[in-house]
Each structure stands twice: as C-alpha cells, then as structure tokens.
Amino acid sequence: MAGKEQKFTLPKWNRIVYNADYFMKHLKRKILEMAVKAGEGHIPSAFSVLDILWVLYDRVLDTRPHTKGNDHFILSKGHSSMGLYIVLAEKGFIQKDILETLGKFESILGGHPDRTKMSDIEASTGSLGHGLPMAVGLALGMRIKKEIGRVYTIIGDGECNEGTIWESALLASHHRLNNLYCIVDYNHSGDRALSLGDLRAKFESFGWDSVSIDGHNHDEIYKILTKKSDVKPMAIIANTVKGKGLKVMENNHEWHHKTPKYEELMAFMEELK
C-alpha cells in the first residue's frame, strides 16, 4: 500500500528545508565566488532572478537531473546564467566543483548557457528576444504531441524592447497556449533607455492572463507558477531589484558586468552573512 502511494506522488528528491533569507544569501556568496574566480559574469542580473530560479527548480519544475520530466524551462535572459548554474549545482544537476570553471576555455559553463554542453540546459541563449519564441514553439509542440506539463521562461524588462517578445506574445494568446508561463524579471534595466511602463497591462492587452508579484517572495512566486489557467498563457510581472542584497550593487548600472576587487568582495561577503 505504501509502495502504491509513493508511485502516485511526485518525487520529493533532494528537497532542502531552508530558511529562505539565509539560504539565498548563501547562494549569492557562491555566485560572488564564482564570478571572482572567473573574472567574468553579470552578478546583479543573477541576483535579480535568483529567488525565481530557486523556487522553479526546488518546488515547481517536474524535472530531475538527466531525466526528461514533463516541464521545460528556458532562461531567455541568458546573462543571468550564474543564477541558473548555482541553482543547478545546488539541485544536483551539475557537480559543484564545475562552478569554479565558469568562463574557462574548456568549461561547460559559459557566460551564457549552451544547450550543446549539457542536456539539462534546454536552450542556448544570450541574444535577447530568442527565448520566448522558442518557449512558444515548445508549448505548441507539447500541444501537438498531446503532452502534459508546462513551459516556463524568464525574460527581462529590457528584453521586452525586442519586437520578437510581442510577436510571440500574440502567437501564444492566439493559439491559447495555457501551458506557457512567461516570467518578466522586472528589475527596471529597461528604464535606462526605453521604459516599458505598465507591463502587466501590455501583456493583458496582448490576450494574456497577467499578474504582478514580488519577485523575491518565494511563496508568492510558488503560488503563481503553479496556478492553472483555463485558456490563456500567463505573464508574471515579477518586481525585482537588480543586485538584490548588496546595497552598492542594487540598481547601480556600473555593476552590470563588473567583477569585484578583493576588498569589495570581502565587504560583500560580510554584507551577505
């Protein structure tokens, strides 16, 4: 009887009981270490999406290392790759010692994720505006093949300047892809050049269900990412802070693609204790 029950319960492999605040700080320290060792990486962008990535891999996605699950995930804003790598390592998808090789000549971990390097990365991204169209294709393909499961993608608000975002937003609602969840990491990067304003209203006017959440609140993230929609694709406007957790980095564009020096690193580590 017990065996039977287990069969019908989603495996809770490798679940970590954690204090969210403490644990995110721990992951951020790891990201800083990775970036300093590599002398490379977009730290504030990784911090911005880290909570969402963690909730996705810890509680939402039906996917396990090297096993094809029912769900798909594309990190469309590929420059947040360090956030993805640290979560994949924490969840056992990649060995932790590989993190140190980020950006090195023969590493499987590039500045942007590369699907040809490991099967657990679904899409090679880097150029903005490519992930959402591919996610639409995956969602449409699941519909054609009558597969269950969902497709999640994370795009940035700056990325929403790309025409392909709105082209595929139209496609997704027209084809009623209610298995598609597009998370907008709304960290206001786009405000420097071309602000998108009310993204929630924009997605709604493109025929999506759209909600606005605190992109650093794990329970809010979990609740919306597991909410079922009847016919519409779901846009989640996740209000985030770029560089979240480090005062000098928060919303400071100077840090977009910069590696901390030794003294800075020490101060950051202290701040993240």
Add this chain to the structure above:
Amino acid sequence: MRKQFVKTIEEILSKDNRLVVLLGDIGIFGFNNSFKNYPSRVYNIGILEQSTIGVAAGLSMNGLVPVVHTIAPFIVERGFEQIKDDFGYQKLGGNFVSVGASYDYAALGCTHHCPADVGVLKNIPGVEIIVPGTASEFDRLFKSSYADGKPTYFRLSEKSNTQSYDVEFGKAFIIKKGSKATVIAVGPMLDMVKEACKDLDVTILYYTTLAPFDEGTLANAISGKTIFVCEPFYEGTLSFDVSKALSKMSIMPRMVYIGVPREFIHYYGKSEDIDKHLKLRTEDIRERIVNNI
C-alpha cells in the same frame, strides 16, 4: 516547383506525424487540403518571420520537424540571427523553404529580391543549402534530407529546367565530359548552360546541393584551364567553395563567375526583362564562355 512543394508536403504530412508546417501568410490557398486534414500541424502563422523561426526551433527541441515557408528575403535576411542562434548554434534540425529566388518577383522591387540568400546562409556553419533545378528534383532532395537533424534551406524558383536528373543530396552530377573547360551549373541555370555549351568541348557539372559543397567531384572532373561558375544568385557566391575544392592543384585554373551582379536592380517588369538587363540569358552566357575559353 511551388505546386510540387505543396504535393510533397501533403504526402509527408500523411506519413510522418512529426512534420509541422509554418506558413508566413503566403501560398496558403495551395495548402487548403493540409489545413483541413492536419489542423494541428499546419499553420498560417502570420507575418512575424523572426519569431516564426524561434517557434520552429522550439518545435524541433520537442522532437518535431518544422518547415518554415515564405519569401526568401524574409526568411534569410530578416531571420538570419534566428537561424544562426536558434538552429545553427543549438544544432537543431528544421527546414526553410523559400520562394522568390533572386528576382522572381521582378515587378515588386528589391525588397522582394534575394540574390544574397545562399551567400548569407553560407556564413552559418552546418546549414545545408539546396537549389533544385526542377520540381521532381525538389521532391527527391526534400525527402532525402528534411528529417536529417540539420537546418536545411531549399530555394524554390519560377525557373525550372526541362529535364530532371537523379540528383542526390550532397553530390554534384556530371552532365557531360569535355576537355577545354569546366562549367558549373547551379540548379535552374542548367538548361541555359546546356544550350550555351551544346557544341563546346567542355565538362558540365550540375550542382543542386551547395552546402555541403561536393569538392571531390569538382576536383576529379576538372578539365581545361578555365572554370565557369554559372550561379542563379550573386556572382562569386561559390568562389570560396570552388577555390577550396581546387586548393591541391599546382596551378589554379582561371575562374569566371557568371551570376547576378552585386547591385540593386531599380527596374521592374518580368524576371526575363531583368535577365536581359543583367545579361543572364543563354546567348549572354554562351558569349562569355566562348570569349573566355
């Protein structure tokens, strides 16, 4: 060729449930039967070529075999980065079938011309490029390569040769052997080349696959001291492939490229009018070969 494309697709749709067709709002009436019979696998996707290619890549990731169809410049030139990143870099398979060739839509102006397509796509490693010369050659080549796991470009054109050959994917076809020169005819150029060279002692090689380029056949069959490359797109598009194929020769032959000159065509009319203006008719080709042999 367009009619054959519809027929070939209808046939494969019935046999291979992985095939998914995305039409860029052109040629949709021809696909009426397919829309009716396979509503979940044939779409008039709309006028959004960049996203269409991304969507095709997503389908491919999920084990389906996409076919994207619209006018050449809108696939190749507008969607270049999508083909590069989403298909080339990610090593995904898919098919891009274009119409319009270099200037089939002569009267519509240069926005609808695409003499650069093959040259542009040659910059994406791993992309296969096929230029069939007849409808039945398209059928044959499409069936042999549409599901080979590589991105493949098929260039359909209004011009078509009168005779079809048993062409194979990746292989050049030896039409005749001679001694004074070598003439390469690409796809729909073959009829004109055969006519232009009918009394000339030259070797004629017929190419329908341009990537990967069959270097071996050219290196083995070369004759005479001059190579004429007759291309239905920008002249010199195949220059790198030809010189690479011959790089082991001690003395390089002279190379003459006969194709579309690299200039915008600010004229309209029919494609035959433009052939005349650009000197790409049979008599023009013959003149250039005879004068340079």
